Amino acid sequence: xxxxxxxxxxxxxxxxxxxxxxxxxxxxxxxxxxxxxxxxxxxxxxxxxxxxxxxxxxxxxxxxxxxxxxxxxxxxxxxxxxxxxx
Amino acid sequence: xxxxxxxxxxxxxxxxxxxxxxxxxxxxxxxxxxxxxxxxxxxxxxxxxxxxxxxxxxxxxxxxxxxxxxxxxxxxxxxxxxxxxx
Amino acid sequence: xxxxxxxxxxxxxxxxxxxxxxxxxxxxxxxxxxxxxxxxxxxxxxxxxxxxxxxxxxxxxxxxxxxxxxxxxxxxxxxxxxxxxx
Amino acid sequence: xxxxxxxxxxxxxxxxxxxxxxxxxxxxxxxxxxxxxxxxxxxxxxxxxxxxxxxxxxxxxxxxxxxxxxxxxxxxxxxxxxxxxx
Amino acid sequence: xxxxxxxxxxxxxxxxxxxxxxxxxxxxxxxxxxxxxxxxxxxxxxxxxxxxxxxxxxxxxxxxxxxxxxxxxxxxxxxxxxxxxx
Numbered sequence: 001x002x003x004x005x006x007x008x009x010x011x012x013x014x015x016x017x018x019x020x021x022x023x024x025x026x027x028x029x030x031x032x033x034x035x036x037x038x039x040x041x042x043x044x045x046x047x048x049x050x051x052x053x054x055x056x057x058x059x060x061x062x063x064x065x066x067x068x069x070x071x072x073x074x075x076x077x078x079x080x081x082x083x084x085x086x
Numbered sequence: 087x088x089x090x091x092x093x094x095x096x097x098x099x100x101x102x103x104x105x106x107x108x109x110x111x112x113x114x115x116x117x118x119x120x121x122x123x124x125x126x127x128x129x130x131x132x133x134x135x136x137x138x139x140x141x142x143x144x145x146x147x148x149x150x151x152x153x154x155x156x157x158x159x160x161x162x163x164x165x166x167x168x169x170x171x172x
Numbered sequence: 173x174x175x176x177x178x179x180x181x182x183x184x185x186x187x188x189x190x191x192x193x194x195x196x197x198x199x200x201x202x203x204x205x206x207x208x209x210x211x212x213x214x215x216x217x218x219x220x221x222x223x224x225x226x227x228x229x230x231x232x233x234x235x236x237x238x239x240x241x242x243x244x245x246x247x248x249x250x251x252x253x254x255x256x257x258x
Numbered sequence: 259x260x261x262x263x264x265x266x267x268x269x270x271x272x273x274x275x276x277x278x279x280x281x282x283x284x285x286x287x288x289x290x291x292x293x294x295x296x297x298x299x300x301x302x303x304x305x306x307x308x309x310x311x312x313x314x315x316x317x318x319x320x321x322x323x324x325x326x327x328x329x330x331x332x333x334x335x336x337x338x339x340x341x342x343x344x
Numbered sequence: 345x346x347x348x349x350x351x352x353x354x355x356x357x358x359x360x361x362x363x364x365x366x367x368x369x370x371x372x373x374x375x376x377x378x379x380x381x382x383x384x385x386x387x388x389x390x391x392x393x394x395x396x397x398x399x400x401x402x403x404x405x406x407x408x409x410x411x412x413x414x415x416x417x418x419x420x421x422x423x424x425x426x427x428x429x430x
């Protein structure tokens with residue numbers, strides 16, 4: 001999974017019917033190239049500035065109640081910035 | 087999902103039978119390396135210059151009426167350029 | 173999907189039985205880093221130098237008559253070099 | 259699969275219900291760009307500093323008892339640092 | 345699929361039960377960034393120094409007798425180094 005920071009929201013009025021009801025958030029990767037911002041669907045209520053855990057590709061479907069064309073899905077809010085020092 | 091800008095269309099006369107009927111659009115990533123242009127299928131009528139939301143890999147299938155060899159699919163038109171400032 | 177140019181063929185005598193019968197072509201990406209040449213299976217008769225449309229990962233299976241361990245599959249021949257101007 | 263080094267743990271109190279019970283570890287790639295740290299779920303007890311084998315995307319599901327939104331899963335502990343010299 | 349050169353083997357004593365019996369090989373990409381070495385499972389007997397054809401992600405499953413958490417699988421030995429001239 002990817003750790004990212006929520007940077008904003010995306011509004012799409014004309015969209016696939018099975019995307020209706022999902023909040024679409026802009027997520028900036030916490031590690032690696034921060035320029036590779038992507039859009040993740042959310043249903044646990046992540047807010048701007050929060051650190052989130054995102055799962056990708058077909059594995060997103062295992063967190064959904066029914067299938068949807070979503071390749072990045074917020075599956076958790078990270079409690080505290082990760083520590084990788086040792 | 088990826089946000090991208092529609093830059094053109096692709097015509098392929100000789101193609102898999104289950105690609106027939108899909109519009110094939112060139113999409114330039116809005117974030118990250120703009121040189122990584124790819125082809126996405128569309129059925130919601132995105133036009134050149136419009137900002138679109140693209141889902142990838144097997145998750146595309148959840149937006150299709152029947153299975154097709156499509157690994158990038160336009161699932162929404164983005165209303166306004168994303169704001170990531172804060 | 174990826175647009176690429178067919179650059180050559182690959183011969184593999186010792187291979188998985190469900191790869192038998194597929195032509196294996198070397199494909200150079202048309203956009204992005206041209207060094208990332210990959211192998212795509214083909215059954216529509218693409219020739220060296222031709223511009224092709226390639227689908228990837230599990231979506232390849234939707235173009236196959238039966239399942240095969242193929243993660244890149246040529247699903248179309250592109251009629252003319254893409255125009256992305258404007 | 260990817261070889262990586264376990265660098266830390268991630269705590270997420272608010273998360274998808276089917277992620278409950280998995281340990282979430284920060285993994286640094288052993289090869290390639292070490293900055294691309296990611297989160298992998300673990301159930302075999304990898305510890306910080308250990309070298310692990312990680313499988314990705316939907317293939318993670320074949321190591322799980324039931325489906326979960328996990329796109330990186332630790333499937334083995336590597337006995338000794340890999341030798342690639344020849 | 346990816347063409348790669350077998351550079352070594354990986355031993356993992358503590359691993360998922362459905363990885364038992366697979367040989368785990370270190371594979372260096374032939375094209376692109378050679379530093380992105382990865383681990384592929386093998387059951388056709390590839391040896392160190394040999395050029396192999398690797399399929400990735402969920403498509404690996406179509407070469408396996410039963411499902412396994414393997415995202416890179418050697419599906420062929422390449423007869424001769426690829427020629428991409430012209």
